[in-house]
Amino acid sequence: MKVPFIDLQRAHAPLKEELLEAMSRTIDHGGYCLGPDVEAFEKAFADAQGVAGCVGVGSGTEALHLIALALGIGPGDEVIVPAFTFIASAWFAQYVGARIVFADIDPQTFTLDPNCIESLITEKTKAIVVTHLFGQAADMDPILSVAQSRGVKVVEDAAQAHLAQYKGRAVGDMGEAGAFSFYPTKNLGGLGEGGVIASRSTELLEHAKVLRAHGSKERYLNHFVGYNNRMEGLQAASLNVKLPYLRGKTARRQKIARCYLGGIRQTDIQLPMPARYGESVYHMFTIRHPERDRLRAYLTEQGIGSDIVYPYPLHLQPCFEYLGYGLGDFPVSEELARNCLSLPIVPELTDEEVDYVIKALNAFA
Numbered sequence: 001m002k003v004p005f006i007d008l009q010r011a012h013a014p015l016k017e018e019l020l021e022a023m024s025r026t027i028d029h030g031g032y033c034l035g036p037d038v039e040a041f042e043k044a045f046a047d048a049q050g051v052a053g054c055v056g057v058g059s060g061t062e063a064l065h066l067i068a069l070a071l072g073i074g075p076g077d078e079v080i081v082p083a084f085t086f087i088a089s090a091w092f093a094q095y096v097g098a099r100i101v102f103a104d105i106d107p108q109t110f111t112l113d114p115n116c117i118e119s120l121i122t123e124k125t126k127a128i129v130v131t132h133l134f135g136q137a138a139d140m141d142p143i144l145s146v147a148q149s150r151g152v153k154v155v156e157d158a159a160q161a162h163l164a165q166y167k168g169r170a171v172g173d174m175g176e177a178g179a180f181s182f183y184p185t186k187n188l189g190g191l192g193e194g195g196v197i198a199s200r201s202t203e204l205l206e207h208a209k210v211l212r213a214h215g216s217k218e219r220y221l222n223h224f225v226g227y228n229n230r231m232e233g234l235q236a237a238s239l240n241v242k243l244p245y246l247r248g249k250t251a252r253r254q255k256i257a258r259c260y261l262g263g264i265r266q267t268d269i270q271l272p273m274p275a276r277y278g279e280s281v282y283h284m285f286t287i288r289h290p291e292r293d294r295l296r297a298y299l300t301e302q303g304i305g306s307d308i309v310y311p312y313p314l315h316l317q318p319c320f321e322y323l324g325y326g327l328g329d330f331p332v333s334e335e336l337a338r339n340c341l342s343l344p345i346v347p348e349l350t351d352e353e354v355d356y357v358i359k360a361l362n363a364f365a
């Protein structure tokens, strides 16, 4: 049996007609860059996610960049970023010329360790980027409370956490702003790039709208240095088709995760530990194993796709050498990068495929 790690064609095949019809309507009405599909999606996604408002942009990375600009972060400022996350969480600070200050992650949730933050805050610290990694909300209460007491803003990188909650609160709605990605492999993915900025601040959202369109409030009059970061109509059209299925697809991811958690008994495998404060939406199901590469080769032989997400912690990335970090600085992040392996968890997997993965893992010697 072959079990794909991700299979976008399988995900889209049942929706093809609906997607083509939606795109055909966009071609006819002509709203290709922003326009009615984007407006409808901004509203629908905000409602589904439970955030106050959204602004559509070209990607999750652009969302992070525009949030940093809208918060006025720049040279001379410091931003705390988890050492284990996707690189774009760090681009938040890098793109605006702020200094990145890495912090280690919690070994249970793989998200920013609240205990590591306070000692890193200086008078230059302007923001903390919290990534809700692999679909698991970070432990927000202690982070928000330290940030508030020290006058630091919290920004949520929710690129991997559509519909995730923390103690019943929506991710993306707890900090100053949240960034979501609709890259095709995300829990909600378009047929290309896409992202939104979420915030309770209408002022921030209005400013982001100006920044995403060349810094212009009035045609050909540019008040700010802006960017071309508009969400495309065709992407919004496809996301509007896919959004109503997101809740069901998330429940299916959670069901597969429960099968893995209950079924995998191979003693050297460390399973992800569900957090007390909110169920993961399982963008990834990431296990740890001391012989990760041998396990991965074995799974490949069995026809099972897997991925190493991520093989390098950010403080050891060549592009951040200039920051002066070294091996041993963030032990939890380093251990995870060494031992992590993500198993197939896409909602389109059949029960038979899930069973096959469990049996293969349990037979690993």
Ligand SMILES: Cc1ncc(COP(=O)(O)O)c(C=O)c1O
Binding pocket: 059, 060, 061, 062, 085, 086, 088, 089, 131, 157, 159, 160, 180, 181, 182, 183, 193, 194, 195
């Ligand atoms: C945690 C995280 N942050 C940010 C991004 C950036 O999103 P995008 O690929 O849409 O630019 C991604 C996705 O790739 C991500 O996984």
